[in-house]
Amino acid sequence: MSYDGMVATHYSADKGEGLGQAILDALTADGVDIDNLTLMDIAPVDAFHVGGWEATERMGQALDLAVGMKIVDLGSGLGGTARQLAATHGCYVSGVDLTGEYCRVATMLATRLGLADQVSFHEANALDTPFPDAGFDAGYTQHAAMNIPDKAGLYAEAARILKPGAAFCVYDIAKGPGDSAIFPAPWARDPAASFLATMDEMVEALRGAGFAIESARDHSEQARAIFRQRIAAMDSKGPPRLGFHLMLGPIHREMTRNQMRNFQEDRVALVEIVCRKA
Numbered sequence: 589m590s591y592d593g594m595v596a597t598h599y600s601a602d603k604g605e606g607l608g609q610a611i612l613d614a615l616t617a618d619g620v621d622i623d624n625l626t627l628m629d630i631a632p633v634d635a636f637h638v639g640g641w642e643a644t645e646r647m648g649q650a651l652d653l654a655v656g657m658k659i660v661d662l663g664s665g666l667g668g669t670a671r672q673l674a675a676t677h678g679c680y681v682s683g684v685d686l687t688g689e690y691c692r693v694a695t696m697l698a699t700r701l702g703l704a705d706q707v708s709f710h711e712a713n714a715l716d717t718p719f720p721d722a723g724f725d726a727g728y729t730q731h732a733a734m735n736i737p738d739k740a741g742l743y744a745e746a747a748r749i750l751k752p753g754a755a756f757c758v759y760d761i762a763k764g765p766g767d768s769a770i771f772p773a774p775w776a777r778d779p780a781a782s783f784l785a786t787m788d789e790m791v792e793a794l795r796g797a798g799f800a801i802e803s804a805r806d807h808s809e810q811a812r813a814i815f816r817q818r819i820a821a822m823d824s825k826g827p828p829r830l831g832f833h834l835m836l837g838p839i840h841r842e843m844t845r846n847q848m849r850n851f852q853e854d855r856v857a858l859v860e861i862v863c864r865k866a
């Protein structure tokens with residue numbers, strides 16, 4: 589299978605083209621009025637990264653976003669981050685993602701939330717985006733680089749499409765100091781689809797692409813607390829109707845437990861690097 593096919597198959601393995609409807613059905617079953625959706629209604633499923641809404645808000649502050657800015661999201665998934673930043677900071681966000689179904693669902697959700705004129709989603713590889721040189725005021729990638737072997741290429745593409753002086757944030761799962769990660773994990777069913785780098789390697793690759801590093805932080809302790817809570821809730825109440833199992837299938841429970849161990853045993857780390865294009 590091609591690299592693109594491997595990523596898309598992992599992320600939309602369960603529902604395929606029915607993902608949008610499955611999300612709307614889960615919301616309806618939870619008593620949500622899907623004709624009057626709010627960002628918070630879909631937050632449990634459309635922020636596919638550790639820390640969800642709070643992590644994105646912290647990133648928005650670090651990027652110093654302002655009304656009218658043009659932002660790029662590399663690996664935009666279901667578009668929760670793009671919609672949140674557009675709604676809370678008044679900026680315009682263009683996302684790219686390899687998983688076509690995610691781009692279509694992201695667009696459908698943006699339309700339902702009245703944000704279609706502020707966000708757009710393009711099916712493309714983050715290494716080769718459809719955007720012109722130096723068009724964006726800021727950019728970010730959240731939890732996508734662990735599927736991307738060519739980190740230097742990813743950050744070089746970010747540098748190409750950002751304006752000089754633009755801020756860029758990498759919020760990702762990194763390789764930790766412990767043993768190799770346990771699979772299946774939320775980003776890969778087996779090691780063949782996983783390309784973790786250490787935070788130091790990411791920092792070096794960003795410098796090599798022409799970024800000056802402003803901060804590099806490890807948020808793994810927060811990740812451990814989040815996974816402890818998530819597993820306790822799963823064990824006491826069962827999985828929520830609206831959750832990542834809609835995308836990843838029933839294997840998601842095993843992935844969540846493995847990811848808890850990955851963090852507890854320092855096999856992976858949660859890192860946030862803020863940098864600026866020279």
Ligand SMILES: C[S@@+](CC[C@H](N)C(=O)[O-])C[C@H]1O[C@@H](n2cnc3c(N)ncnc32)[C@H](O)[C@@H]1O
Pocket residue numbers: 595596599634635636637662663664665666667668669684685686687690712713714715729730731732735736775
């Ligand atoms: C765990 S999800 C994170 C989605 C989103 N950033 C978020 O935080 O909600 C990882 C996403 O990265 C996308 N992805 C992986 N490799 C990619 C690549 N080379 N180019 C574009 N998207 C990619 C996947 O399709 C998937 O939607």
